[in-house]
Ligand code: NIG
């Protein structure tokens with residue numbers, strides 16, 4: 001952001017600040033990449049408009065959306081498995097037969113770094129077009145040090161190509177690669193002793209994730225990965241209690257985990273452990289929907305213990321081939337009975353916290369100006385209707401990166 005970038009002023013906004021919708025219309029000023037001022041419109045000191053560009057009037061302003069759990073970088077697709085599931089095969093059966101995650105591993109290993117980038121770009125563009133300004137991208141379809149690092153490099157490059165913030169997560173412990181069949185402990189040792197150090201040395205990783213499940217890795221194995229991550233100063237998170245209760249969320253809480261994700265089978269003890277540690281509960285209704293799950297995450301307990309609920313797309317080729325954040329808002333309300341306010345906070349303030357970036361996902365003076373202006377009357381409409389094209393402006397780091405009216409499209 002150059003020091004001469006214009007100050008931008010919006011008037012008469014209905015403003016959702018990341019946690020709540022403000023009671024009266026708001027004027028908002030952005031300068032030097034940051035939110036510089038917020039006033040109720042009727043109290044706006046007109047002198048502040050001096051020299052500012054009038055960027056818009058009316059509409060709903062939210063923080064830029066934060067998608068805190070994605071597997072966006074991968075090659076190929078799993079439409080054939082989608083058809084198998086329609087004929088009655090389960091996700092776990094397909095995985096046990098060498099399909100599922102491993103079929104994407106084969107395609108991802110075979111793809112060059114440039115091919116991987118080219119295949120991932122349209123998915124990323126779809127997220128941007130529906131308001132995302134920060135997202136997390138996991139590895140986990142390489143399952144060798146070289147291929148995991150290739151995925152992470154692609155993730156970093158995507159962040160350089162488009163106007164958004166990307167955080168990277170090493171998910172080496174996603175599935176057992178075929179060359180380690182029968183030796184999952186040996187593979188975990190590779191993740192801990194080779195993969196994590198190599199990703200750290202290359203500056204490619206911001207956090208470490210594991211898939212703790214009876215079709216993936218045991219709690220004891222996941223704990224070894226957490227310990228290795230912590231030796232390298234990396235925060236941890238976990239794919240937890242998606243298909244069964246493994247106690248993985250409580251385990252992650254013991255390691256001050258940023259978040260426990262999925263959590264359909266989470267029990268009260270796990271919720272309490274998360275509350276005590278400040279671990280965020282990340283809900284992934286896209287996977288619940290795609291797998292036609294029936295076990296609901298313990299929303300009432302999460303509310304009771306005031307565990308922050310983040311919400312993410314889980315964009316991935318198997319269980320959530322969905323790159324449409326406002327659909328994720330709708331799914332959270334329709335399937336999990338979140339309120340629209342909870343869903344929006346889940347994709348802004350709480351999602352940012354799940355990334356260890358509490359400075360993002362809020363509209364407050366001094367915060368980075370990552371913002372979305374929507375063509376709706378009230379925030380609840382974003383979760384209520386499933387409709388692309390409602391983004392009027394996207395503001396990234398204080399500059400308008402997309403504007404429907406002015407036809408600005410920074411790509
Ligand atoms: O978040 N749970 C495991 N990992 C992904 C699914 C990945 C895949 O099937 O490719 C998830 O649901």
Ligand code: FE
Nearest residue numbers: 069071239314
């Ligand atoms: Fe996932």
